[in-house]
Every structure is written in C-alpha cells, then in structure tokens.
Amino acid sequence: MSTADGVIAALRTGYDRLADFVKGYDDAALAGPSAATEWDVAQVLSHLGSGAEIMLHTLQRALDEKPGAAGGDFYQSVWARWDASSRREQATGFVEWNEKLIALFESLDAEQRAALRVDLGFLPAPVDVATFGRMRLSELTHHSWDVRSAADPTATLDLEAVAELVQTEGDLSRIAKPTALDGQTAVLNVSTTEPAKEFALRLADPVGIEASTDQPDGTLTLPAEAWLRLSAGRLGPDRTPEGVELTGPFTLDTLRSVFAGY
Incomplete structure (x- = not known):
C-alpha cells in the first residue's frame, strides 16, 4: 500500500461524517455559529466546498499532465461565485464538490498514488499524492470540528485523520x-x-x-x-x-x- 491510501480513506470517512451531520440542517441552523468565530456554519461549508473545487481542478491538471498550476484568476472566480451563493447553495455545493474530489482521489490506481506529482504553484516543487491529500485532510478535519463542536462541546477530531496528520518533526x-x-x-x-x-x-x-x-x-x-x-x-x-x-x-x-x- 502507498502512504496515500490511508489519507484517502480518512478523507472519505471525514467527509461522510460531516455530510451526514449537516444533512438535516435547515436555513436557521446553517446561519448558526461555528467554532470558527468569524464564520457561520454555511460559511465553513462554503470554504470547504470552494477548496474542494480548487483542489479537484489542481489534481485533474496533474492527471492531464498540464504544466504549472491554474492562474490566480481561476481562484478568484471560484471564491467570488461561492461568496455570492446562498447558504443553502453553499451547503449543497459542499456535498457536491467534496464528493467529486474524494471520488477522484479514490479513482487513482496504485501507480498514480505513488508516482503522480501535483504542482500547487506556491511550493518550490510539486508534491506527491499523500502530501497533497494530507493538506486537504487537515483542512477538512479541523473545519469539520468547527461545525460539529458548535453543537457538541465534547467533539473531537476524527481519529482516522489524526493518525495521518500527527507529525514528529x-x-x-x-x-x-x-x-x-x-x-x-x-x-x-x-x-x-x-x-x-x-x-x-x-x-x-x-x-x-x-x-x-x-x-x-x-x-x-x-x-x-x-x-x-x-x-x-x-x-x-x-x-x-x-x-x-x-x-x-x-x-x-x-x-x-x-x-x-x-
């Protein structure tokens, strides 16, 4: 197994858990506070949704062997569209785009998980799938907690993700x-x-x-x-x-x- 396998499995578990958690949220609940003090629940979901859309585009560029990362205009257009969406659209988009991103991760075969390199544009060199996936896993895991802990003060991070995220140097x-x-x-x-x-x-x-x-x-x-x-x-x-x-x-x-x- 490549080191990407556990990361991708944790992405699936963490996403499914948060999607199930907010599935029944009405508009009032989406407008409620999250543990990210400057964002309500819908804004957290919007952040995760727009991030999933951008990462999906970035991963697909790597699979298509396109040079470099997408230009800044692409990111700005994605963020502007999400910011202009209603809370309900942000919640629905969170589900849609995260499912697409994780499904693309899951579709990678063993060779791609080990050998593919992803150019993020802001790092000195492209990163492997495990590193790229961990970046997404960290974002998903902490912001999932932001949503869940607002309703449950005893909430913890997903343990499957913790095992993949703890570093010792x-x-x-x-x-x-x-x-x-x-x-x-x-x-x-x-x-x-x-x-x-x-x-x-x-x-x-x-x-x-x-x-x-x-x-x-x-x-x-x-x-x-x-x-x-x-x-x-x-x-x-x-x-x-x-x-x-x-x-x-x-x-x-x-x-x-x-x-x-x-």
Missing part, C-alpha cells in the same frame, strides 16, 4: 507566533496518545518539532487529537479534554497564544 513557523513567548525559549517533550507519539516542541523563533531530548525544560502530555487542535488554535479552555498535563516554564494559555489559530 517539522517547522511550525507558518502557524506559530513566537512573539507570544516574550523572548523566552524552552523545549518541551511531548507525549501523545491515540496514536502514541514522542517528540519535542521547540518554543523559540522559529517554533518547530523535532526528536525528543534527554534534558527538556518541561513536558506536555495529551491526546494526539488535542495536540492537533492546540497547534491549530482550537484548544480553548472550554474545549480542553481531561488528561492534558503541562510542566515547565510556560502555561497552557501561553501555548494557546503561540498557536492562535488560522
């Missing part, structure tokens, strides 16, 4: 705000459950994750899905599960400020 400068550290630095050894992972969180400029250290400044223990929500700005005090334990020079509120959300 990487630069987090794109999503972290080291200015919240007020010039202080520290390295925390992080231990997650479901799945069990061990890594170090380097709180400096830039913020990043790397191999665990023998002499950390503190420790952070929490479910893997809670770690992903923390790093995405979605682990507020009222959304923090029991069992999150932090030692060292920083408080959980400081970490929340470092990862303020996106």
